[in-house]
Amino acid sequence: MLLSFKYRLYPNTEQRQLLERTLEIHRQLYNDALTERRLAWEKKRVSVRYIDQANQLKTIRQFDMDAAWVNYTSIQQTLRRLQKSFDGFFRRIKAGEKAGHPRYKGRGWFKSVAYVYGDGCRWVDGRFYMQRIGSIRLFQHRPLPDSAKIKQAVLKRDGVGNWHVVFQIEIPDTESTSTLDSTVGIDMGLEYFASLSSGEQIDNPRWYRIAEAKLAKLQKMRARCKRGSHRNRELKRQIQRHHEQTANRRRDFHHKTSNKLANRFSTLYVEALNVKGLAMSHVSKSIADAGWRQFLFMLSYKAERAGGRVEQVDARGTSQYCPECGGRVEKSLSVRVHNCPHCGYVAPRDVAAAQVIAHRGSGRTDPRRKESHSQGVCHSPRPRVVAGSSLRKLGEDVTFRRLTLGFVSTTISLTPKVKPHSCRQPPRSCARRYIPRLGLAQAPACPGFSSEPVSRLITFPS
Ligand SMILES: [Zn+2]
Numbered sequence: 001m002l003l004s005f006k007y008r009l010y011p012n013t014e015q016r017q018l019l020e021r022t023l024e025i026h027r028q029l030y031n032d033a034l035t036e037r038r039l040a041w042e043k044k045r046v047s048v049r050y051i052d053q054a055n056q057l058k059t060i061r062q063f064d065m066d067a068a069w070v071n072y073t074s075i076q077q078t079l080r081r082l083q084k085s086f087d088g089f090f091r092r093i094k095a096g097e098k099a100g101h102p103r104y105k106g107r108g109w110f111k112s113v114a115y116v117y118g119d120g121c122r123w124v125d126g127r128f129y130m131q132r133i134g135s136i137r138l139f140q141h142r143p144l145p146d147s148a149k150i151k152q153a154v155l156k157r158d159g160v161g162n163w164h165v166v167f168q169i170e171i172p173d174t175e176s177t178s179t180l181d182s183t184v185g186i187d188m189g190l191e192y193f194a195s196l197s198s199g200e201q202i203d204n205p206r207w208y209r210i211a212e213a214k215l216a217k218l219q220k221m222r223a224r225c226k227r228g229s230h231r232n233r234e235l236k237r238q239i240q241r242h243h244e245q246t247a248n249r250r251r252d253f254h255h256k257t258s259n260k261l262a263n264r265f266s267t268l269y270v271e272a273l274n275v276k277g278l279a280m281s282h283v284s285k286s287i288a289d290a291g292w293r294q295f296l297f298m299l300s301y302k303a304e305r306a307g308g309r310v311e312q313v314d315a316r317g318t319s320q321y322c323p324e325c326g327g328r329v330e331k332s333l334s335v336r337v338h339n340c341p342h343c344g345y346v347a348p349r350d351v352a353a354a355q356v357i358a359h360r361g362s363g364r365t366d367p368r369r370k371e372s373h374s375q376g377v378c379h380s381p382r383p384r385v386v387a388g389s390s391l392r393k394l395g396e397d398v399t400f401r402r403l404t405l406g407f408v409s410t411t412i413s414l415t416p417k418v419k420p421h422s423c424r425q426p427p428r429s430c431a432r433r434y435i436p437r438l439g440l441a442q443a444p445a446c447p448g449f450s451s452e453p454v455s456r457l458i459t460f461p462s
Contacts, residue, residue, distance in 0.1 A: 001304060002151070002170055005144055009128060009163040010137040018133045019155070019163060025066045026078050027110035033082050034104060050083035071120030071131050074113055081114070111157050117150040117167070128165055130155075138165065147171050159240040183267040185358025187318065187350045188292050191336070193257070195350035197323075197358040205253055211246045218242060254295040262302035269361030270296060271315035313360040323347070323355030 011019055033053050040046040054076055061068040067075065085102040092099035115121045120131035128138040144150075148169040156164045185197035192201040218239050225232040261268060273292060300310040322329050322338070324345035329338060331349065338345070338352035347355070 001173055001301070002168060003145075003148075003301070003305075004166050004168055005142075005148075006156075006164050006166045007128075007141065008139045009165055010139065011133075011163055012137075015133050015136055016163075019157070022070055022113060022133070022155070023110060023157060024107075025070050026075070026113050027105050027107070029067065029075060030078050030082055030110065031104050033079055034102060037082075037086070050079055053079050053082075069132060071115060073116045073119045077114035077116070113155045115153045115155065117153045121153050121155075123150070123167075128153075136163075144169060145171050159244050160237075182265050183269065183358060183362055184261070184265040185269045185354040185356070185361060186261070186271075187354035187357055188271065188288075188295075189350045190288055192350055194295075195348065195354045197351070197354040199347070199351050201348065201351065202257060205249075207249055208246075211242070211249070215239070215242055215246075250291060251294070254291070254298050258295055258298040258302050262299060262306050262308060265303075266308040267361070268299065268303055268308065268310045269313050269357050270299070270310060271318065271357060272312035273315070311361055313357055315357075318356045318360075319349060319353040321356050323352050323359060 036053065037048045040048045057067070057072070057075060057079075061072070082102065089099050089102055122129045123138070124135065126138065126140060127135040129135045144167065148171050150167050150169050152168040154166040154168065156166060158164065187195045189195060190204065193204045194202045196202075218235060222232060222235040222239065225235060273289065273296070296310070303310045319338075320328060320330055322340040322342060322345055324340060325343040327340060327342035329340050329342075331338070336349050338347050338349050340346070345352075
C-alpha cells in the first residue's frame, strides 16, 4: 500500500530563495502549458495532451534558462498535474456535473513540486539533498517503516511559508494478521465527534470553538484596516497562520483518534457520507464534512495497515431505529436520547445510531435476542446499561450522565410516550416490519409486546 510521510525542512536563507525560485518556475511552466492548451483549442480546435507537451521539453530547455535550471523529471510531474486537472474537467463534463475549466495559478496558489525520488533529490545522512539547492536540514520526527520504498518526494510550502517534504512510500500489503476480533459501529456527529456502538463517545475538541472565536476576531480587525496598509498585510499573515494552526490541530486529533480506533477494532462500520445531501442541509455540516472525510480516510488506511478493515453502510435513518428491537423510533434532531417505547432501551441518541450502524454492517441483530426468539419466547424487555455512562433513578425520572465527559447531563423520562401494543395487530411502528432491514433472516416476535406499560426498566450497574 502507498503511504505518505511528511517531514519539516529547515532551509537556510539562500536555500529558501532557491526553493521559492523553483516553485515560481514551475508555476510559470504550469500556466504556460495551460495557455498552450487553451490557444490550441480556441484557434485550431486541437487538443493538446501531456505527451505533446512533454515532447517539447527538450527543445524548450535549450533556449529557456529557467526551464533548464529546474529538474527535468519534476517538470514532467508538473505537466502531468495539468493533465490530471484536465482529466477531471472532462470527466465532470461527461458526467453532466458542474465543470470548472482548469485555472491559472496565482502566486499563492501553487504550493508544491513533485520529484521522482532519486532523480534530483535524495535523503542522505538525515539531510535532504536537492539538485541546484544543496543539502537541506530535515527534521525526522519519526522513522520510515523498514520495508518502505520511496517512490516520490513532494516539496511543499504551506501558507505560513514553512517548507516540508512529503515522501510517498510503498510498503508491502499486510495480510489480515489482526489478532483482534471485534467490530464496532461509528456514528459521526457534531455534538460529539464520534459515538461508538460500545457506548463510548469521543468529545468534539474544545479548541475548535476557541479557534473559531479567534478567527472571527482577527477577521473583524482586518476588515477595519485600510486596504493595502502594512497592518492589513500583517493581519492577513496572522489569519493564514491561524488557519494553518487550526488545520494542524485538527489533523493531529484525527490521526490520534483514528489510530486508537484502528488498533482496537478489526472491523469498523461507518456511515457512507452523502456529500450532496450534506451540502443541502446545515452549513455547519458541510464544514464538518471536510473534517469527517479526512478522519475516515485516515481510519481506513490505518485499519488496513493494522490488518483490519473499514466498511461503509447505508446512512439513511440510522437515528430512527432501535438497535435493541429494531422498532422505528422517530425523533427530531433536538431529541438527544434514544428512549424506545417498544422495548424500553435507553441510550444516548448517537450511541443508538452507532449500534444500528454496527448491526447493519454485520447484517444481524443482537445474537442474544435471536437465540431467545428462536425458542419462541418473547421475553420481557431487557434494558442494558450503556458502557461509559450511568443511569440513576430520580423518582420517575432518570439522570443520564456521560461519565466520559462529566459535564453534560440530561434528564429524561422513562415513561413511554407511545402506548405499547399487542403483537397480533402491529401498528406501523412495530419492530417486526423493520427487522429484515437489520438483516435478520427470520422476523422474530415483536419484542414490543407487552400489555403493561413499559416503565421502571432500569437495572443499576453493579
Ligand atoms: Zn426498542
